[in-house]
Amino acid sequence: MTAPLIELRHIGKSFAAVRALQDVSLTIGRGEIHCLAGENGSGKSTLIKVISGVWQPDQGEILIDGQKISGLDPRAAIAHGVQVIYQDFSLFGNLTVAENLALSTELQAKRKLVSWGRVRRIAEEAKRKLGVELDLDALVETLPTAGKQLVAIARALMSDPRLLIMDEPTTALTGREVEALFRVVRDIQSRGIAVLFVSHKMREMLDISETLTVIRSGTVVAAGPISQFDEGSITRAMTGQEIAAEGYRWDGPAGATPLLDVSGLTIPGQLEDISLRVMPGEIVGISGLLGSGRTELALALFGMQPRYDGQIRIDGKDARLDSVQRAIAHGIAYVPEDRLTEGLFLTQTIDRNMLATSLGRLSRGGVVHGGRAAQEAAGMIQDMAIATPTGDRPVTQLSGGNQQRVVIGRWLLNDPRLLILNGPTVGVDVGSKAGIHRKIRELARERGLGVLMISDDLPELVDNCNRIVVLHRGRVVSDTPTAATSEAMLSEQLGALA
């Protein structure tokens, strides 16, 4: 029996007074696909950095091929065959694929001059090693995310790694791209290269990995062959709590006036004859592939597509939603997909972010009523259970889930009638996700808020919506009560559309 590729024994690491890792042991065998699972802030990234030599552990030891290695630094880690593919890929968008592939090899060879012929040869070799098609002359920034990822993997393979660490590799990929990635990962494995797959997506872990290690608050809480786990047990291990998934039922009066009644909504080239109703208290899911028109629909309802044909009625009255101001006046709120660039003022405090759309209501003659504003913001921080001692902290200090609550909380201060959520829990970890879902359901049930939830995450839609509308090429292709469908059926339906 040969020694495992890499073995961590009782690793501990602290930053100032914060314990990031405590007594973490982890073994990765040769050619094994090992999954490291944990929520944001669980210590996953710290552990990757210890393995790749960026940080030295305070306690414990690292063994590679059964040999104890002391003072592992990035250079030594690379020399031992450890390669990390970071979430942002660390590629150069302004350079060609060929140069991106060749740069690190050239650097390792300590070259001073660049021979473009050699760059080409190295790139061809990298392409051959991975066995994929890549346009070597294309600039990397023109590639789709999946293409960039292939370039990053091909580049990592150039240094003949024995362990490839992939940090959240599937975050920005579509379902089909994830499958293609898995094929690549299995192919890498077949050459005896071990892969450490860092993820917080359950399905993927169960799909790809052979061994699983779950960490929470810097300690290993579960580990073993993947066959010993199922979704529930992984979630329990990651969050330390049971998260029940029960569907959302809406049993309001069917004859009531719809909150939102869209008929024949058409924007040439984007939306085609969309008809859709949302009753008070309903949570309606919108699914569809990228480019199906789901974001365009949200933007149209939020007044950002002033030139539309068709009729939009709110509470039974005609509404012309040709500006954001008018949409807000009709009680429509929109939480965009990319909260970091579209939804938050990153340099500002939590309070200011929270109050951004309520300032008009809270001011008289152009002067904001400071006391009332502070009071409302504090109330909403408590209401949304945002984890912060005070609202005057910068919003960037919050985790993804808490930032998302700030954006949602901001709109709730305006007392909206219809809340449009686009990817409400993208990049939010499991525990926070459940909290946000609970809040949305509570708002719909208790306040009669209508919710349109646009998401790629099918379980999210199935668990939280009472009805699911599927769009394709700007048209409604189905509108089904959730009780009459399932995740598998939806996934099949979407697969057939692709």
Add this chain to the structure above:
Amino acid sequence: MSGLAVALRRHPELMVAAVLVLSVITIGLINPVFWQPSNIFSLLRASVITGILALAVLMVMLSGGIDVSFPAFAIAAMYLTVKAMIAWGFDGVLLPFAMATGIGVLLGLVNAVFVHYLRMIPLIVTLGTGTAVRGFILGVVGTSQINIDQMPPLLIGFARSELFSVTQADGSQAGLSAMVLVYAVIAVLVHLMLRHTMMGRSIYALGGGTEAARRVGFNVRRTTFFIYGLAGALAGFAGLLHGAMIWTANPRDMVGLELDVIAAVVLGGASIFGGRGSVIGTVLGVLTLVVITNSLIILGVDTTWQRVVVGLIVIAATAATAWRDRKRIA
């Protein structure tokens, strides 16, 4: 995507080349005097200083920064060198240029220290160092202009040398300044450095992403010091060459020149966001800017409009590259 779009994406220089050809044809049609050898030669000569400075700015811009200190550095190097030559009674060519270049390197390294160690924005750093250096020269070294009667003769003689001269239709002689060759040699060297050395590629990599450059294994500190040091060297060299070519050393010279130079670089297709640009594009950008601004006279436009034209070129060229870059990212 059409073939033209692909060609433009891979060779952004085609755009500025087209603008140059179009401007030359238009101006030549309006006033055929444009095509006289004396005019063409004087335009080439006028491109030398702006051109060398533009290469310095190009390097800084490629790395994702922007430099506005180089006119001050150029003037400081020139004025200090000429003052020293007069004080020591020295005349010559090589040694003075080595001194001016050395002063430029030192000043450039000061920029690098602020940019690298204090992680300051290059625009602010170079605004500060440029202003401080100008103030220092005027306050400590002197304010008086050194005229032709005091300028070292060998230095001026060097700058007056011509490659060849031709007899024009009216019998007058028109010579092409040898300084054009100096510029060409420097441009070729910078091109080779950017395109064919790892140092050059590290400048592009830095413009693509500092963190990514570090992770791949580039020595970011060395690259930063190289960029600002070489930019300073080019500024110092260009400064003394400027003084030699106009036979005067004026400590108040080159004020506002940074905008012309940046305009030329952006016109040449370099991105103000870093990572994109080439020596060929920059050379074409400089020629275009010089042709347009210097031809206003023969087009019968009042020269006061020059500044308006430069301002408009900056805006138009930046808008064009910003539009291009946005299209790429989308």
